[in-house]
Each structure stands twice: as structure tokens, then as C-alpha cells.
Amino acid sequence: MKRLTALLAIVVIAGLVASCAPPTPEKVVETVVVTKVVEKPVEVTKIVEKPVEVVVTPTPVPKPAVYKAAGGWTKPPAYHGSKFAPGGVGCAHWYVFEPLFYYVPASGDVIMALAESFEEGKDAFTVKLRKDVKWHDGKPFTSKDVWSTFQLRYLQNAGIWKFLDKVETPDDYTVIFRWKEPTALAKPLIAGEVISAPYHLYGKWADKVDLTVPPDEEPNKSVMEDLSNFKPEFPIGTGPFKMTKVTASEMILDKFADHYKAKNVHFDKVVVLPWPNNEVVWAYLMAGEVYRAHPATPKDTTEAIMARQPGMKLALPSDLAQFGIGFNMRVKPFSDENFRKAIAHAINRKKLREITYYYAGDVDKYAHNVLTSMEERWLSKELLDSLTVYDYDPAKAEAMLKDLGFTKGADGNWLDPDGNPLQWEVNCPAGYSDWVLACDELAAQLTEFGIPTECRPIENAIYWPGATAGKYNVMLLWSSCWWGYAHPWRGFYRIFFGDTGKRIGCPPKLTGPDGTEVDLDELVTKMGATFDEAELKKLVETAAWICNEHMLELPYCEKKLMEFHNTAYVQGWPDVNDPLWSLAAGGAERADVVMMVQGLLKPAAK
């Protein structure tokens, strides 16, 4: 016992000593007063000759301007710097790598990066590269690097290769993308690819890729396997920041002095904090430990954060994605579209959105799967007027159900035409807590309507394949998702045959607005290849009509990215309605980096 007490005493004393130790200077990484615009960050050499024993505040050196964000990455020792093997790079890839240009979904604008200019043609897309770009290891950037990146992306089945025939490099600073068939999506497709495989590091694999053979056959299969063993310590990119340290709790990036726009970048360091879950990030935001983050936050917590950090502002760019309720169309009664329409009126979508994701956009009128924020741009008023409105109207739902032969039993619950009571289950992936909330609310709403429904979340790895196999009758899904493309083609592809389409059991052909049968595959393919705005709009309207009038699935909210940004530490943020924020859809760090490279963001003056 005595020994135990002694041991305990030692441990406790050690703990106290550690916590009472005077704060050491190295802990100071707060923001700075940058009074003069510095052309190049001055590297201050530390005075190291004689260690000064007395603990004193260090002689004032210009503190580095640090930008703090939060994100996710694989923990060491599984971490590495290659985008071609799992566990690599993580959230920092937008700081470290750049695409040829950035595409702003909200406005359709293009912001140049590695490219100086481009020319869009039907069969080819020609890009002229900047001549002053260097890689983080000092080597010059040429067209061969672009070529090798795309070669390796072929091995990864990148979406762009469905349209791409080959990538040509007639000279060091010209790249020509040759299309298999014409595509109107060239700009977003190319903007979505960061140039991450410099030839001097990845060339030996890029050279071996055989484009005539599918990626999972030889020789490509062996190349991929060999490539996945290449694990550089840090990623080497062309971006304004280069990675210098990665631990389980921090990612540190230093400013890349040789970046072609280095003088616009006013930060010396980017420190990324880990994102274990939302609650911790809320604490970081409140404490001013993180200057920008985008956790999905309920209304009251948002207000608490704003109260704690008066300089905090919130931008709400659309993530260009919808959450929706899907029905299994393979099974009765969901196979009857009139039944689905009746149920759609029984669901209060606005309430669903309010409870689960307050700041999301409403989708409570239609089910046409063109994002509400994009409605005006793609759908004419006439079309909208011709669409059925699925508003919350339980009386209407009741009437419609009765027409279909459903009756209400003595207990107020519905019976199907055969007299059997309806009893349902709503399923969702258990890993997304806001979806679980929505699932529960939906179950409650249906139960109140008269269909006793249970909420049953399912473990993610079992849910998705289960849904694809048609195991669930009422489920929560990703609805129309455009993400970085801002093109309706993407959304409709998903609803008709993508993973969502498979899960709801969408049929291949459906009647169109003029009464004839429309082949959905053809429709969507044409959408992706049409350059003519007017024709494209017509196709989109057809698809929208089909989705709505056949009630394929019921979207209930449009996801908005809650971009918290703290003006007390960083100034220069664009106004919350500025389209630049939409760059965050598909990669929040992308918006940051573009704002920084344009010279907008600076450390806040104290």
C-alpha cells in the first residue's frame, strides 16, 4: 500500500509540475499585426548562441501570419503524399495542388490558375500554361506534368476519361484535351482535376499506362499496384502552400515562396486542426482556435458561436446537393406513382428541413430535381406552372388515398385496398446524425398521418448495398447532386441510373411531357453533350417534368455549406453572397485558397 501511495504521489506531483511550468515561447502562434505589406516573408533567424536562462518574453520578432482551419486526414503512419494510394494528402490537397483553372459554379466564371488561357472547341480543348510555375521541390512545371497526371487518373477511372480520348502536349506549355465525343462539360471537368503527379516523380508509371486497355486489366493493373506502393512523405504540388509537418493532431503548411502569385498571399503558415466530429469543431470555433470551418450546425448552436465570437460571419453557399426521400418502386404500393404522389402531400418537408438542417435551403414545392437555388436559371416560368405542386396537404393526401382504394380503419390508421394495415419502416445510414434525425421526424410524421412507421438507422456499410439491392422501402438518400459541376446533367444521371436511381428502382423509360416515351439514358447523354443553351434548357425541362410528374423521389432540402469565417482574425472575406463562396462546394479549402491567391485574405489588424 505504501508503495502504491508513493507511486501515486510521484505521478500526481509530476502532473502538477508539468502544468505549473512557465509558458514557453514556442506556444505562441496567434495572429499578428502586419502593419506594412511585406513583399516576401522575412525569415527571422533565431538567436541561438547562448541559451538565456531567465524566462523572459522573447525579443519581438514579426510573428508569422497563421491561418487556422479544420479538416480531416489519415493519421500517421498511414499518411503519405500521393493522391494515388489511399491515405494520402487529405483535406490539404487544395492548398498544395492546383488545377489548370477554377470554375465558379454559381456564376459560371473561370479563374485562371496554372493555365494562362484556353480555347474551347467541339473536339478539343486547348490550354496554354503559365511559364513561371515551379513545383515545391524547385523543378519547373511543364505540360508533361499535366499529361502524366491525366495518365494516372485514367488508372483511377476518373470521370473525365469517359469523355477524354487522349491528352496531347505539342510543346512544353500547351496541352490539348481531345474528346471522344463532344461534351459541354469541359470546363467543370477540367477544373475538377488538380495537377498532382509531376512527371519527374511519377513519370515512370505514367509512361507505362496503356489507354487502349481498361484500367483493371494488364498492364494497367500492375502499374496501379506498383504506383500504390509509392508513398512520398509529403505531397509535392504547385500550390501556394507546401506541407511541412503532419501529426495526428495538426497539419502544418508553410508558404511557398516561389509560387507565381506569392506576393498576393498574406499568410506565412496554414495550420489545419483535426476534425474528429462536429462538437469538437464547434468548440474550436468558439474558442477562436479555428478561423474557418463548415460544420453542419443547428440554429441555436450557430447563435451561440456568433455570440461567443462577435467577429464570426456565416456564408451559406449551396453545396449543390439535395437530400431526398426515396421509395422502392419495385414494390407495391410504391410502384404506383399516384400512391407516391399522395404520400408526398402527407409529408411536411419544410418542417423536416427545419428540425434537421435549419440552414439548408427549402425544397418544399416541387420534386423536379433541379436545385431550388438554380431553378430560375434552368426552368422557365411556364414549365414551373405546369408542374404539380407537392405541398403539405394531408387532407389532399387522404382524398387521393381514398381514391386509390385505401381506407381508414377504426383506430385511424390506413388499410390498403386488400384490408391489410400499413406498417412501414424508414431507413437511413446510421453514421449521419442529421439523417437519423430526419428519419425519426419522417417516421413521426407518417405515423401521425395514419401509417405507423418505425425509424431504423442502419450501419453505413450495410445500408448502401442494402438499398441498392432494394431491401428498403422508404429510405433517405442523396437526391440530385451537382457538386462541383453546376450542371443538371450530373443530378439527373444520378436520379435515373446512378446509385440513387438503382436504389429507388427507376425504370429506363418514362413518358415525357408530350406523352411519348422518353429513353432516359439518351436524354441524359444528350444533356451532357449539348452546347446549345436553348436546346440544353429544353432537355433539362423534359427531365425535370419527368421527375416531378412521375414523383420519382421526394427531395426535402438543399444542402448549404455553413461557412463560418471569423473576421476578428482574418479580414478581406468576400461578402456572404459573393459567388466566390460557391467554390467551396466539393472542397471548402478550394474557396480559401482562391481567396488567398487573389490577395483578398489578410490577417486582421488588431
Next chain:
Amino acid sequence: MAVTTIPAEFRGFLRRSLYEPFLILKKDKRALAGLLILLFFLLMATIGPEVIPLDMRTNFAERFKPPSRAHPLGTDYGGRDVLAMIVHGSRDVLSVAFLAALFTSLIAVAVGMIAGLKGGMTDAILSLVINAVLSVPSFPVMLIIGSVFKITNAITFGAVLSIWSWGSLARAVRSQVLSLKEREFIEAARTLGLGTFHIVFRELLPNVMPYIAINFIDTMRGAIGASVGLMFLGLVPFSATNWGMMLNFAVRQAGAIYLPYAMAYVLSPMAAIMLLELGGVFFAHGLDEILNPRLRA
């Protein structure tokens, strides 16, 4: 009357098992308090839901209201009355937790006793089983069970919860039995020719009981947490009135921990669980004296 016609032996049994414990409880304030708390929960679970109506419809405008006449414990993220949710949740939560703890204790005591008493090959095999249950991860086991076996009521729920959680307790019981079995009173009982049955139930069990009793409440509490885990795995339907789930959502989804005015909402499920544990431990305190006469000082 009836009393005189009851045979003396039975009277003695009644006295030992009902009257004396009752006297002890009356004297030991703490045990009495514990008993009252447990009875309170029993009442809550049985007639509570009849007395307090539950309206699970959400009302965003009423969310996070502090305690008031209308909502003694405030409202949750959906504007629903917290007190009603706790009362209605108590039935499922308590029955499942109790059954889980019961099954766990039964299995652990049985396995631990047999392993400890019999020794030799039996002990070796049972120890192997215990070790397997301790080391093989429960996540895949639960998923496999879930795919094979649908949980439909409190009994099956409790059984699934207990199936992979009795290992630690079994080991503890086994060590206690190992130490007890060499003791004089066991030797004495053996010499006197008292059978294994007597040894197990009259000698060993009362000595092991205090440990089991304290662990019982602990296991119940663990079961409440584990039931939330099973809900997230999809093995049981989601229940918004489950105390563990209420707490989980309050902190993780609703961020209520950051809202001072929503404190009642966050603290209520915690307080319910805490009160349950408190009641159980206090009652176990009295149980010690009942089972171990030498403590009745």
C-alpha cells in the same frame, strides 16, 4: 389462526428472507432511500406512461425551452416535453437494461462459479471461452447476430446486449470463487458432507453477491449506453425516448451542451441514469447487510 398452522421451518424461512431484511432496511436509512428510489423508477416504468401523456410531434418554435409549469424539465430540440420523454422512455430503457444485467449476471456467475469450483479441464475450457468473449471485437459479432436474428422485444434485446459483455464479470467471479473455495468454512462444509448445492448457494453465493449486486447496477447503466450503440448499428429500431439516445442527440446533434438555457434538456437523461445508479448502489448497501450477517453491527 393462519400463523399457528404454518409449520415452524417455513416460518423460520419467512423470517430470514422477509422479516429480517425488512428490519434491516428500516434501520439503514441509505438502503431505504435506495429502495424508495428504485420503487420510484418501477412506478415510472409501469404507470408513468399512463399518467403523463406524450406528444412526439415536433414544434420548432418550442425548442430548448427552460423548465416551466408546462414543461418541468424543459423541451428538446424538437420542442417536445423532456419529462414526458423520460417517463415514456423509462419502460423500455429499464426493462431492457434490467434484463441485460440479469442475463449478464446469470451467465457470468454460472460460468465463473463452475470454472472456479471445478478447476482442471473445465476451468481451462471455460477460461478459453471467457478470453474469447473478452478479446474478439463485439462490433462484427453484433452485426452478424443482427443479420441472423431480429430483435423484437425487451427479452431478445437484453439477451443480445448481454451476449458479449459477461466476460469481465465472469473472470471476477471466478477469481473470487478460487479464493473462497480454499477457505475454512468451505472445507468445514465439505467435511460435514454438505453437498455442492449447499456449498454453492449457502456459502459461496452470499460472499460473491455484494460484488454482483454493485456490478448489477453498473451493468444496467452500461446496457443503456450499449443499447444506443445497437440502435446506431441498425439492430433495433430507433427510439427517441431512450435516455442514452436523448443524451447522445442532445450533445452531438443538437449541440445543446453549448446552450445554457437548454441545460435541463441535457442534464435530465443524465440525472435519470444517475439517480438510478444511486438508488441501486444505496440499496445494494443494505443488501450487503442482509447477505452478510456479520456486518449487522
Next chain:
Amino acid sequence: MLVILRRIGIALFTIFVIVTLTFFIVRKTPGDVMQAWAMDLLDTYSMTYEDALAMVKSWYGYNPNQPMLQQYIAYISGLLKGDLGKSFIYKVSVNKVLIRALPWTVFVLSVSLLLSFGIGVMLGMAMAWKRKSILDPLVTAYASFTGATPDYITALILLIIFAVNLRLFPLKGAYDATVNPGFTWEFIKSVLKHAALPIAAYTFEHAASWALAMKGSAVGVLGEDYIMAARARGLKERRIMIHYMGRNAILPLVTSLAISMGSMVGGSTLIETVFSYPGVGWFFGEALTKRDFGLMQGLFLFLASSIIFANLAADILYSILDPRIKLEG
């Protein structure tokens, strides 16, 4: 001696059985992890589901068509060479993962465990000894409170207090990123400072349950004749409490402590999630949710061995501490 050797043999056999069990159980777990992984990537990288699935398939180093028995034999033969295997997803060897992450886990958890055990045991003894005092209900109330608060809430509360309000302790990580690991006082100080909150969270959370367990065990011992005899002999109360009651009561807790010590190598999700402490727990979690069989097998083998050998050590220790117990072979 022979008995101990036999027990070691049994332990090794047990490990073998458990490893085999785990091997087959994890492969039979329902769920298609590649689809789930692809769905996770969609959102992060703005890909179509088909692209994400194709990418994931190209990464996942597992050939499901290889017959299970063959996989099993390959695995066992690797084990015998000391190779714990490789993560199928990250292609990093399990040995490397353990070397990098395990020391942190062991450091934080062993300190926490010993601290909470020590505090708990002392409290428990006092509670059992002074049956009628206020200590018992107080500690019981504290135990109930920490019991009702799941770990992640305790940790979150600590984080909020020390992040949002006071700034006494670092909030994340094992040591300050600007300090280089090495045997310097600066590094050690940084490590201790960063370990303060995780250890505090764990100890605060678990000390009370040790107290209750100790009390339960001590109460059983209290009725013993030797206690009465010691009192009759006029020994000091404190001495009886610690040397007579305490030493005997602590025995069953030793097995629990052994199991906890053994399980410690499984990492602590609480500490690693909220404080982003670089322990093995993260890898265990990844292994399970991503069904990374390679990682799972290696890590769980290590965990199982740790638990089993800890139990063996506990049994041996127990028989040494309590001479009445025969160590059975």
C-alpha cells in the same frame, strides 16, 4: 514452474483460437465496405458514385475470390514469422502502426489507469471502513454522476472549459508540433502538458467505479474473523483498514485491473476523438468500419494477446498474493 509453462502454453493456444475466430468472424460480417467507402468519398471529393467505387476498388488490396482457407494459411504463416500483417487499405504494416501509435496509448492509458485505480481503491477502502459516514453517499453520488456521463461528454466538457474559457492546457495532440521529439526536457514537458487533459478526463470518469468495486469487495472482507481478531489485538484502525482489509479486498480487483491493462492497447476512443491524441484507437475504429481485414487481424491479435497474457499474469500474481489459491495448470 511446470504449471506456469503449461499456462503459457494454454495462453498461446487460446490466442490461436481467438485469432482464428476473429479471422472468420470479420470476413462474415455483413455489409459491403467498398460501397460505403465510396459513398463517404463522394461528398469529400465531389465524384460520381461510379467513379468513387472504381477508385476504391482499385485501392482495396483484397481479393475476395481467393478461397478463405488459403487466406487463412497465408495469414498464419505470416504470423509465425512475426509479421502482424498489412492494412489492406493503407498498405502500411501493422507493426509500423503499433510502433508509432502504441507508445502514446500506453503512456496515457497506463498513467490514467493507475491513477484512477489508486484513487478509487483508496476511496473504496475508506467507504467500506466508515460505513456510516458521509463519505459513502458522497462518493456514490460522484460515481453515479460519472457513470451517467458517457466518456465523450466528460471529455467534451473538459475541452469546452479549457478551450473556450480557460487556456491552461493544450487542447489536442501529444506534444507541441514545433517541438521535436527527443529526450529533451522541452519535449517531455510538452508531452506532460498535452497529456494532462486526456489523463484528467479518463481518471475523472473511471476513478469512481474502482471505488465502488473496491468497496464491494472490502465489505465482503470486513466480516472476516481476522479483522475482528486484529481489532481485538488492539491494532491501529488505519493499519487494519489498509493491511488487513485492503490487501485482501484488492484481490478481485487485481483481475479487473489486469483486464483493463490488457485491453488498454485497444486505445481509447474518448481520448483520441476529443483530444486528437495519436493513439491506436483511431486505427482500430478504421479497421472495423472500413472492414480492413488486414489491419483488423493484426490489431486484434495484438489486443487479444495482450488481454490473455495480462490475465495470465493476473492469475499468477493472484496466486502469489493469496497463498491459499493454487495456481491450476
